[in-house]
Each structure stands twice: as structure tokens, then as C-alpha cells.
Amino acid sequence: MTESPLSLSPNRNAPNAKPSKRPPPLAGLPITFIGSFPDPDHPLDPPLSEIAFVGRSNVGKSSLLNALVGRKRLARVSGTPGKTQTLNVYQLPTFYLVDLPGYGWARTSARERAEYRRLLERYLTARERIGGVVWLLDIRHPPSEDDRAIQDLLIETGRRCLTVLTKGDKLSRARRLEAAAQRARDLGNPGEKLLITSSESGEGIADLGESILAAVA
Numbered sequence: 001m002t003e004s005p006l007s008l009s010p011n012r013n014a015p016n017a018k019p020s021k022r023p024p025p026l027a028g029l030p031i032t033f034i035g036s037f038p039d040p041d042h043p044l045d046p047p048l049s050e051i052a053f054v055g056r057s058n059v060g061k062s063s064l065l066n067a068l069v070g071r072k073r074l075a076r077v078s079g080t081p082g083k084t085q086t087l088n089v090y091q092l093p094t095f096y097l098v099d100l101p102g103y104g105w106a107r108t109s110a111r112e113r114a115e116y117r118r119l120l121e122r123y124l125t126a127r128e129r130i131g132g133v134v135w136l137l138d139i140r141h142p143p144s145e146d147d148r149a150i151q152d153l154l155i156e157t158g159r160r161c162l163t164v165l166t167k168g169d170k171l172s173r174a175r176r177l178e179a180a181a182q183r184a185r186d187l188g189n190p191g192e193k194l195l196i197t198s199s200e201s202g203e204g205i206a207d208l209g210e211s212i213l214a215a216v217a
């Protein structure tokens with residue numbers, strides 16, 4: 001997804017940088033949980049930009065959201081996650097964070113897959129104020145078939161998308177950079193510097209926050 005990054009700021013996607021010590025820019029902002037909505041058309045008031053988070057279940061989405069806003073338990077971190085297909089919406093002063101349901105459960109029926117796709121497709125095509133989509137992939141694993149389907153959907157709908165590699169701390173520094181380059185090739189964008197994050201070490205969290213602020217500005 002090189003053609004539509006959330007932000008073009010020069011220090012976005014800087015896997016060579018040391019884990020950032022600057023405070024994540026969203027961390028000080030007031031944030032309110034608005035609700036969980038099963039309807040992808042659910043209108044939000046006031047009308048603000050939305051930044052949507054999507055990724056395979058267990059990819060580290062809840063942890064990343066918590067790290068991003070500097071809260072311990074804003075979003076639920078799951079050992080044994082539940083399959084609820086709702087949009088969890090959080091309001092910040094000038095935009096919404098929309099936590100989309102995870103996909104790619106081990107035992108997912110064809111019907112559940114189709115339902116999920118319908119929800120995501122509807123969300124991505126119908127919402128007027130999507131500022132960008134943050135798509136999460138585990139840095140250690142090649143994209144799954146489900147990931148591929150989501151990538152196709154993101155490309156089809158033409159949404160601005162930032163691909164983020166999660167759990168960077170699980171690999172040594174050298175292997176992290178190698179894996180990030182491999183993931184870019186996997187996604188058909190060789191040479192793209194994907195943003196590496198870690199909710200544990202804080203790597204990339206400030207960069208992600210800055211990209212989000214730029215996308216909703």
C-alpha cells in the first residue's frame with residue numbers, strides 16, 4: 001500500500017531509528033469510549049474524522065491502541081478473545097478511533113467469513129469521514145489468506161492505509177529489519193519501509209500517533 005500512506009512526514013516508517021523515547025502524541029489527550037456498534041453504518045455525532053484499526057485477532061490491536069493513547073486498559077487485551085463483531089468507538093478531541101473486529105479466527109465458518117467481509121466492506125465503502133485505516137500485521141508471520149483478502153479489500157476501496165508491523169520486540173533488531181523488508185515484499189511493495197511497532201518497548205508508537213494526527217488534520 002505504498003501509494004496511500006497515512007502520512008508523508010519524513011520520519012514516519014523509520015525502522016532504523018532507536019525506539020522512540022518521545023511521548024506518544026495521543027497519550028495526553030482526553031479520550032471517551034462512545035460504544036460498541038454492530039452496524040457499520042452507525043452514525044457518529046459530532047461528525048469528526050475516523051481512524052480505523054483492523055487486523056487479525058491476536059495481532060496486538062488492543063495492546064497497540066492502549067499504548068497509543070497511554071492507557072492501560074482502554075481496549076481489552078485478550079488471552080482468550082471473544083468473537084464479537086462490533087465497532088468499538090473512542091472519541092478524542094478532534095477525531096474518532098474505531099477499533100474494528102479482528103478477523104482470521106482459527107475456527108471460522110465460511111458464513112462467518114462472509115459476514116465479516118460484508119461488515120468491513122460496508123464500513124470501508126460507506127463511511128464518509130474515514131481519515132485512514134491502520135492495518136496491523138504481526139512482524140513475524142507472512143500475511144495469511146485472510147490478511148490477503150483484507151489487503152485486496154483495502155486496495156479496492158481505495159482507503160488511505162498505513163500498514164503497521166506489530167510485536168517488533170519479539171525479534172532482535174537485525175531480524176526485525178530483515179522481517180520488515182520481507183513483509184514489504186510479501187505485500188507486493190518491495191522497498192517500502194513498513195512501520196515497526198511494539199506495545200512492549202514503545203517502538204514506533206510515537207510515529208504512529210504522529211501519522212494519525214497528520215491524517216486527521
Ligand SMILES: Nc1nc2c(ncn2[C@@H]2O[C@H](COP(=O)(O)OP(=O)(O)O)[C@@H](O)[C@H]2O)c(=O)[nH]1
Pocket residue numbers: 055056057058059060061062063064076077078079081102166167168169170197198199200201
Ligand atoms: N511481546 C509483545 N506481545 C504483544 C504485543 N502486543 C500484543 N502482545 C500480546 O499478544 C496477545 C494479543 O494481544 P491483543 O492486544 O489482545 O491482540 P488483539 O486480539 O489484536 O486485540 C496478548 O497476549 C498480548 O500481550 C507486543 O507489542 N509485544
Ligand SMILES: [Mg+2]
Pocket residue numbers: 061062063076077078081102
Ligand atoms: Mg483486541
